[in-house]
Amino acid sequence: DVKVTQSSRYLVKRTGEKVFLECVQDMDHENMFWYRQDPGLGLRLIYFSYDVKMKEKGDIPEGYSVSREKKERFSLILESASTNQTSMYLCASSLDYTSTDTQYFGPGTRLTVL
Amino acid sequence: AQKITQTQPGMFVQEKEAVTLDCTYDTSDPSYGLFWYKQPSSGEMIFLIYQGSYDQQNATEGRYSLNFQKARKSANLVISASQLGDSAMYFCARLGGATNKLIFGTGTLLAVQP
Numbered sequence: 001d002v003k004v005t006q007s008s009r010y011l012v013k014r015t016g017e018k019v020f021l022e023c024v025q026d027m028d029h030e031n032m033f034w035y036r037q038d039p040g041l042g043l044r045l046i047y048f049s050y051d052v053k054m055k056e057k058g059d060i061p062e063g064y065s066v067s068r069e070k071k072e073r074f075s076l077i078l079e080s081a082s083t084n085q086t087s088m089y090l091c092a093s094s095l096d097y098t099s100t101d102t103q104y105f106g107p108g109t110r111l112t113v114l
Numbered sequence: 115a116q117k118i119t120q121t122q123p124g125m126f127v128q129e130k131e132a133v134t135l136d137c138t139y140d141t142s143d144p145s146y147g148l149f150w151y152k153q154p155s156s157g158e159m160i161f162l163i164y165q166g167s168y169d170q171q172n173a174t175e176g177r178y179s180l181n182f183q184k185a186r187k188s189a190n191l192v193i194s195a196s197q198l199g200d201s202a203m204y205f206c207a208r209l210g211g212a213t214n215k216l217i218f219g220t221g222t223l224l225a226v227q228p
């Protein structure tokens with residue numbers, strides 16, 4: 001079974017703090033993704049990576065950065081957290097970069113920025 | 115914009131009955147993949163079933179089957195013999211296009227009644 005884990009299920013941070021969200025997959029997948037999910041807006045892609053040290057912007061990259069130093073780990077960084085970044089963050093991974101490739105998700109991190 | 119439409123914001127079904135969740139999509143891509151995910155209240159996005167645009171037969175996976183009508187651009191999920199544990203949010207998604215981005219619908223909340 002594919003397993004994608006995220007470092008925290010719930011996180012509470014203060015405005016202006018630097019926040020790290022970690023995601024690890026154990027299936028040697030090439031691609032990893034970060035989404036945020038908000039009521040009424042659905043899931044939106046923040047960043048994705050198709051290889052170590054490679055990254056691509058998604059639909060809403062502003063205010064975020066990412067790091068992929070190892071194949072199994074993809075980190076999402078909020079340089080200076082703001083209240084509008086309060087959301088559910090979902091990490092996903094997929095084996096290959098094709099139109100048929102299934103993305104498998106982690107359990108999600110509910111981030112609250114106060 | 116290439117979008118996914120789920121017209122049923124919420125549905126009820128009696129335990130042990132079958133239920134169909136609707137999904138239509140808009141695409142000009144010749145090759146694409148269609149996915150259904152389940153999201154229980156815990157937040158994890160669980161992959162259920164996949165249909166490729168060139169697949170000749172409708173996908174099935176246990177109690178889940180996909181009614182794929184390519185000409186109508188619809189990919190409805192059928193859940194047979196509903197169980198209480200099926201109560202969750204269900205998302206239809208499409209993968210394909212130049213960026214190979216997973217595009218989600220707004221979801222259908224399914225409530226299974228005993």
